Amino acid sequence: MPGHEVGNDEYEQKQVNADPDGFDSQYLKIYYGKLFPYEEMFKWMSYANDGKHPACNQSYFGRREFSFTLDNDVYLRYKTFNSVSELESSIKEKCPVKIDIGPVYNVDPAKRHSYAQSGCFPEERELIFDIDMSDYDDVRYCCSGADVCLECWPLMTIAIKVIDTALRDDFGFNHILWVYSGRRGVHCWVCDVKARRYITRLTNELRAAIADYFRVYKGSENSHRKVSLMGPALHPFLARSYTEVLKDFFEKTLLSNQKIFSTAERYEKILDMIPDESVTSELRGKWQRTSNAKEDINVARWEQLKHLLQSGKQKMQGLRRCVEEIVFSYTYPRLDMEVSKHMNHLLKAPFCVHPKTGRVCVPIDPNRCEEFDPTAVPTLSTLIEELNNGDLRAEADNERDRTSLGKSIRFFQSSFLEPLVKSCKEDMISSYNAKLQQSKLQQSKNVLAAI
Numbered sequence: 173m174p175g176h177e178v179g180n181d182e183y184e185q186k187q188v189n190a191d192p193d194g195f196d197s198q199y200l201k202i203y204y205g206k207l208f209p210y211e212e213m214f215k216w217m218s219y220a221n222d223g224k225h226p227a228c229n230q231s232y233f234g235r236r237e238f239s240f241t242l243d244n245d246v247y248l249r250y251k252t253f254n255s256v257s258e259l260e261s262s263i264k265e266k267c268p269v270k271i272d273i274g275p276v277y278n279v280d281p282a283k284r285h286s287y288a289q290s291g292c293f294p295e296e297r298e299l300i301f302d303i304d305m306s307d308y309d310d311v312r313y314c315c316s317g318a319d320v321c322l323e324c325w326p327l328m329t330i331a332i333k334v335i336d337t338a339l340r341d342d343f344g345f346n347h348i349l350w351v352y353s354g355r356r357g358v359h360c361w362v363c364d365v366k367a368r369r370y371i372t373r374l375t376n377e378l379r380a381a382i383a384d385y386f387r388v389y390k391g392s393e394n395s396h397r398k399v400s401l402m403g404p405a406l407h408p409f410l411a412r413s414y415t416e417v418l419k420d421f422f423e424k425t426l427l428s429n430q431k432i433f434s435t436a437e438r439y440e441k442i443l444d445m446i447p448d449e450s451v452t453s454e455l456r457g458k459w460q461r462t463s464n465a466k467e468d469i470n471v472a473r474w475e476q477l478k479h480l481l482q483s484g485k486q487k488m489q490g491l492r493r494c495v496e497e498i499v500f501s502y503t504y505p506r507l508d509m510e511v512s513k514h515m516n517h518l519l520k521a522p523f524c525v526h527p528k529t530g531r532v533c534v535p536i537d538p539n540r541c542e543e544f545d546p547t548a549v550p551t552l553s554t555l556i557e558e559l560n561n562g563d564l565r566a567e568a569d570n571e572r573d574r575t576s577l578g579k580s581i582r583f584f585q586s587s588f589l590e591p592l593v594k595s596c597k598e599d600m601i602s603s604y605n606a607k608l609q610q611s612k613l614q615q616s617k618n619v620l621a622a623i
Contacts, residue, residue, distance in 0.1 A: 197243060197267060199552050201527060204264050206571050207555060209523055210580050214256035217591055218275070219368075220596035227604035235295070237274030237281050239518055240266050243527075251284040269527045272518035296369050299345075299362035299379060302511040302519065303331045306356060311502045313430050313438070318528070319544060320356045323429045328358050330421050331505035331539050334413045335360060335386065336538040342409055343382070347592045349584075350536040352549060354526025358536065359519055363592055365599055376513055383512040385409070388504050399500045401493050414496060418503045423474065426502060433459070433473040442477070445501065446494050451480055509607040522584070525552050536582040537587065550576045 195372065215222065221232035238251040238259075248266070253259040263271070275294035277284075284292035305328065309316045314323040332350055339345045339362060349361040388399055388410065406414065425433065433439045439459055443452040461471055481494050511517050524533045530551040536544050558575040572578045 185260060192562060194388060199556050200454055201264070201271070202556055202559070203525060203552055204267060206559065207575065207577055208263065209572070209584070210256055210260040210263075212581065212589060213521070213523070215593060216363075219363075219365075220593050220600055223597075225375065225597075225600065225604070227600045228527075230387070231280075232276065235277045235280055237277065237518070238521075239272040239274065241270035241272070243269050250281045250284065252280050269525075271521040271524050273521050274518045275430065275515050281310040285485035297515040299367040300511060300519050301335060301360035301362075302353075302357065302508040303328065303335075303360075303384075303505055304353075304508065305356040307506040307508075310441075311430070311432070322545070324545065325546055326425055326429070326542075327503070328423065329544070330503055332358060332360075332536065332538050332541045333417050334505050335507075336407055337412075337416075338386065342385075347588065347595065348538070349522070349523045349588050350541070351533050351540050352522065352531075352536055352546060354524065354531045354533040355529050358538060359533075363388070365596070368428070371396050376515060379515070380509075380513040383507065383509050384505055387509065388500055399497045399504070401497055401500065406496070408501075413504070414499065418499050422499045422503050423471075425471040427474055428468055431470055432502070439473065442498055445498055446481070446491070451491065455480060497598070521525050524579075532577060532580070534577075535584050537583060546592065549581070 217236055220234045223231045224456060234252055234254040234315065236252065237254070240248040240251060240263075242248070248268075250580065251262065253262065275297035276283075277292055279292050280292075281292055299391050305312075305315075305320050306317055308324070308327050312324040312327065315321050339348055339360075345364045345367060347363040349363065351359045351361070353359055374427050387539040388401075399410070401410070405411070431438070432442070436459075440456075443456060446452050446455075455473075455477055458476060476499075478495055481491050511519065520533060522533050522535060525531070526533065530553060532550045532552070532555070533545070534549050555577055556577050559571060562574060572581055
């Protein structure tokens with residue numbers, strides 16, 4: 173299956189899922205004809221196998237699965253292409269409303285029926301993550317479902333910061349691409365060779381182990397306590413996430429943005445996470461009394477809860493840990509684990525246009541993710557308008573740079589694609605030279621043995 177893209181009270185925020193302005197097949201044809209970055213996508217998916225070096229695997233790109241979803245709900249899987257021109261021609265002809273990218277197979281998956289005896293199976297796949305805002309519906313009060321606004325979007329920002337830091341610092345990955353899903357979430361592509369190739373060789377189990385490394389949110393919809401932090405101390409990764417990201421975000425942003433203590437219904441959800449009835453009764457009694465304090469009631473009630481749970485008389489480690497568990501329950505990234513675990517899972521391609529919003533799935537800079545505004549990304553209609561006006565960077569060499577999409581493509585090239593291709597070429601040449609040296613050494617041994 174492809175990666176799925178798959179109570180609103182006093183807030184009056186600009187919502188991301190507003191009806192797309194002028195999304196139609198003619199606009200999409202113009203987008204695919206003039207703006208879609210075919211060359212860059214091909215270079216990425218080739219991983220340096222598009223050159224003339226003898227180590228290049230010329231069949232590599234042709235074994236990559238693509239899928240198209242057409243505007244009449246026709247779903248075309250196992251599409252393969254041998255060149256960038258084939259990819260471009262097919263997209264322009266079919267004009268898909270969605271493009272998904274799958275794994276690289278051992279053989280051309282479009283001809284899989286011809287390999288019934290030997291088998292057709294995924295041979296290489298990026299490590300991918302899918303984070304969807306609808307999975308946070310129990311901790312956000314400004315929106316629900318597909319709706320997203322600038323009050324709840326910071327939850328995605330925090331997810332990027334936590335996951336990106338761990339992937340780089342704890343696992344040593346370098347080539348990581350974050351992409352806005354076009355509506356209510358973010359996608360992550362880990363493209364290092366050890367993520368694509370070596371993890372694949374160790375089956376889905378290692379992918380599952382990496383995904384489980386990030387698993388903290390384990391509760392069901394009906395359980396009050398969705399996070400349980402075991403042991404006398406937090407895992408170093410969780411401790412770092414808590415102290416460097418989650419705690420400050422919860423206290424300085426989420427408390428006031430989502431007003432999570434403002435009503436009895438909301439604070440009762442938090443009291444349900446505390447397993448001591450005497451503590452919950454004392455807090456409930458304080459909060460049921462009318463407060464005339466000028467201080468933000470959400471901040472005041474949180475400080476009362478912290479003081480009571482972390483005071484000296486609370487000897488139980490579990491009660492003291494409740495404060496951390498509440499913060500994790502409201503802020504920690506909620507991953508779609510199945511997307512990350514399985515090699516044959518498809519995920520939406522970057523630079524697609526989301527048909528429900530008209531927004532382009534642009535890359536996000538993880539180093540500046542707090543600046544990303546989902547309501548300000550290029551839309552199909554604005555891009556067409558910019559092409560027609562021609563007044564944005566009129567001196568640009570190509571039409572893409574005359575639009576607001578040009579900045580996103582340049583970031584993709586300079587920050588992700590160029591370092592990735594450079595690394596792939598170095599790995600390819602180094603591996604080739606090592607094999608060549610080994611072959612020469614074996615030949616020398618054979619000659620000496622024959623004398």
